[in-house]
Amino acid sequence: MLLIIFRRLGQSIFVLFLVAFVSFMMFRYVGNPVDNLLGQEATVEQRDALIEALGLNDPLHEQYFGFVVRALQFDFGNSYRGALPVADMILERLPATLELALVSAILAMLVGTLLGIYTAIRRDGFLANFIMSSSLIGVSLPTFLIGVLLIWLFSVELGWLPSFGRGETVQVGFWSTGLLTVSGLKSLVLPAITLGLYQMTLIMRLVRAEMLEILRQDFIRFARARGLSERVVYFGHALKNTLVPVITVAGLQLGAIVAFAIITETVFQWPGVGLMFINAVFFVDIPVMSAYLLLVGTLFVVINLIVDLLYLAIDPRIRDGQLKRQNS
Amino acid sequence: MSGEKSLMSRFGESDFFYSFKRSPVTLVSFAVVLLLILLAVFADLVAPTNPFDVGSLNLMNGFTPPMQPNAFTGEVFFLGTDDQGRDLLSAIIFGLRVSLFVGLTAVAFAMLLGVSLGLWAGYRGGWVDSLIMRAADIQVTFPSILIAMLIFGIARGLLPPSMRDELAISVLIISIGLSEWVPFARTVRGTTLVEKEKEYVQAARLIGLGSGQIMLRHILPNVLSPVLVIATITLALAIIAEATLSFLGVGAPPTEPSLGTLIRIGQDFLFSGEWWILIFPAATLLALALSVNLLGDWLRDTLNPRLK
Numbered sequence: 158m159l160l161i162i163f164r165r166l167g168q169s170i171f172v173l174f175l176v177a178f179v180s181f182m183m184f185r186y187v188g189n190p191v192d193n194l195l196g197q198e199a200t201v202e203q204r205d206a207l208i209e210a211l212g213l214n215d216p217l218h219e220q221y222f223g224f225v226v227r228a229l230q231f232d233f234g235n236s237y238r239g240a241l242p243v244a245d246m247i248l249e250r251l252p253a254t255l256e257l258a259l260v261s262a263i264l265a266m267l268v269g270t271l272l273g274i275y276t277a278i279r280r281d282g283f284l285a286n287f288i289m290s291s292s293l294i295g296v297s298l299p300t301f302l303i304g305v306l307l308i309w310l311f312s313v314e315l316g317w318l319p320s321f322g323r324g325e326t327v328q329v330g331f332w333s334t335g336l337l338t339v340s341g342l343k344s345l346v347l348p349a350i351t352l353g354l355y356q357m358t359l360i361m362r363l364v365r366a367e368m369l370e371i372l373r374q375d376f377i378r379f380a381r382a383r384g385l386s387e388r389v390v391y392f393g394h395a396l397k398n399t400l401v402p403v404i405t406v407a408g409l410q411l412g413a414i415v416a417f418a419i420i421t422e423t424v425f426q427w428p429g430v431g432l433m434f435i436n437a438v439f440f441v442d443i444p445v446m447s448a449y450l451l452l453v454g455t456l457f458v459v460i461n462l463i464v465d466l467l468y469l470a471i472d473p474r475i476r477d478g479q480l481k482r483q484n485s
Numbered sequence: 486m487s488g489e490k491s492l493m494s495r496f497g498e499s500d501f502f503y504s505f506k507r508s509p510v511t512l513v514s515f516a517v518v519l520l521l522i523l524l525a526v527f528a529d530l531v532a533p534t535n536p537f538d539v540g541s542l543n544l545m546n547g548f549t550p551p552m553q554p555n556a557f558t559g560e561v562f563f564l565g566t567d568d569q570g571r572d573l574l575s576a577i578i579f580g581l582r583v584s585l586f587v588g589l590t591a592v593a594f595a596m597l598l599g600v601s602l603g604l605w606a607g608y609r610g611g612w613v614d615s616l617i618m619r620a621a622d623i624q625v626t627f628p629s630i631l632i633a634m635l636i637f638g639i640a641r642g643l644l645p646p647s648m649r650d651e652l653a654i655s656v657l658i659i660s661i662g663l664s665e666w667v668p669f670a671r672t673v674r675g676t677t678l679v680e681k682e683k684e685y686v687q688a689a690r691l692i693g694l695g696s697g698q699i700m701l702r703h704i705l706p707n708v709l710s711p712v713l714v715i716a717t718i719t720l721a722l723a724i725i726a727e728a729t730l731s732f733l734g735v736g737a738p739p740t741e742p743s744l745g746t747l748i749r750i751g752q753d754f755l756f757s758g759e760w761w762i763l764i765f766p767a768a769t770l771l772a773l774a775l776s777v778n779l780l781g782d783w784l785r786d787t788l789n790p791r792l793k
Contacts, residue, residue: 172623172626175623183639183642187639187642187643293775293778293779294771294775296778297721297771297774297775297778298771298774299725299728299729299732299770299774300729301728301729301732301733301745301748302728302748302767302770302771305748305752305755305763305767306767308752308755309755309760309763309764313755313756313758313760320756412626412627412628413628416627416628416630416631417628417630419631419634419733420630420729420732420733423732423733424752434634435634435733435734435735437638438634438637438638438641438735439734439735441638441641441642443642446635446638446639446642450635453627453631454627457626457627458626461626
């Protein structure tokens with residue numbers, strides 16, 4: 158067991174170094190850091206001084222090592238545009254993205270699970286069928302189109318909700334939150350739905366499939382035979398058994414939510430790290446791109462690791478399977 | 486399967502065609518996809534005007550609502566016009582051409598890459614296999630749209646600014662293709678592992694054929710049927726990925742607007758009430774993505790129920 162955990166940990170660390178290597182290569186070789194920092198009129202002496210100061214003459218592995226050490230200290234260099242430290246830019250924008258991602262993830266899990274249970278219980282009902290077929294359209298709709306259509310309906314036609322920005326924010330320490338003001342909450346509604354809709358349909362379909370599978374099993378029939386109420390059977394017995402795969406998928410989808418936040422943030426001009434990244438791609442701002450890659454890469458590796466370890470802890474079948482493979 | 490029957494009549498009697506005929510949803514999606522492909526291919530003939538011919542544009546025609554005569558010139562446009570007086574129907578048909586072209590070539594590229602790597606990994610085994618499959622494992626932990634964006638960004642950084650717009654379409658194809666190769670490689674590797682143990686492969690090896698020839702001439706034809714299913718599903722993903730990148734402004738250049746670019750332009754006019762500039766390109770994209778998705782689902786269920 159311990160061996161598996163250590164192997165899994167080693168794998169994650171290897172991937173992290175790989176991600177760091179890719180962002181290092183980007184940082185070092187895509188675009189020219191010296192030209193970008195000095196401009197056209199610099200003298201040769203100035204250039205040489207800067208090259209020396211940046212350590213660009215050192216052997217490659219030393220430069221890579223230095224890059225990793227600086228990244229661990231949260232130093233990603235300066236943005237080419239505006240010359241601000243990238244770390245400050247990220248810190249300033251991270252709360253916006255995290256709030257959006259968390260709210261959509263919770264929304265997706267709650268509504269997705271509830272709809273999944275409903276469509277499984279009322280399998281042939283009209284409403285359940287309607288929900289199932291509209292979920293297919295939901296899967297085919299690109300995220301940005303969902304956002305644009307929501308803006309059209311709720312901001313332009315009905316005028317209920319704001320179409321861009323975060324509304325008023327309140328500063329709590331270094332964290333600027335939009336969750337404490339009315340305009341902040343109102344601004345959050347459309348982006349959160351846009352970002353969470355795909356994950357919601359995914360979780361709904363998964364819960365439905367798992368519920369249908371479990372409702373067929375003997376222990377459910379026995380529970381009914383014992384005279385338990387429908388509610389206890391559905392929520393106490395059946396739902397509990399569907400949760401392992403749901404938690405796994407939800408955990409893995411957390412990474413996807415962060416990636417798709419780029420799209421949602423652009424549609425709603427939400428001032429988060431995703432919008433920062435897409436602007437960086439547009440203006441070829443390499444330090445910002447490389448820092449974003451490093452950040453998101455780390456996040457993904459950590460999420461995957463946690464999900465895998467949780468899975469090992471929860472489901473004994475997987476644990477035994479892995480052990481057997483190792484012993485043979 | 487008697488030899489006298491023609492290929493057409495054999496196809497007409499097959500289970501494949503039977504299940505196709507019996508599913509109205511599939512028939513409709515096939516018709517939609519076919520119609521859209523034909524529109525895109527014959528864009529020059531079908532489109533009422535050439536949206537790229539700046540000389541033919543009349544600014545007076547700007548913001549004409551669909552099916553209504555323009556207030557100044559009296560001209561009628563079926564789907565209306567955009568801010569520069571460009572006929573929206575023509576813009577959509579030409580945008581469709583860009584979207585489909587990028588989608589299809591990106592899938593072809595992903596397929597070529599994925600199938601070759603999968604075949605090689607499965608047949609050679611050993612370190613080649615481990616290396617390719619580990620790379621695939623790492624890549625799938627990242628969403629493909631993110632990978633496509635990163636590759637697009639890096640390519641923009643490597644290219645001199647003057648060539649960025651010119652090569653944008655090729656860069657787009659390569660970045661989407663590189664982000665979608667994994668499912669092809671995994672499936673082909675799996676089937677190759679099974680196929681290479683079979684007697685016909687051993688026989689081919691016995692008569693002294695080289696491994697390249699065995700892989701291409703003997704194993705490849707036997708591992709292709711799931712590839713078709715994956716290609717269709719990937720096509721929907723690729724079309725959406727292209728539209729997304731173009732919508733974000735990091736995809737197709739302004740000189741070659743795709744459906745995603747048109748939607749981005751349309752979003753600007755949403756607040757001033759010119760809804761048609763947004764809604765018609767959006768509806769076209771939705772019809773395309775949904776039909777390809779439905780076709781892919783049906784193909785998967787019919788050809789290879791195991792993939793579900």
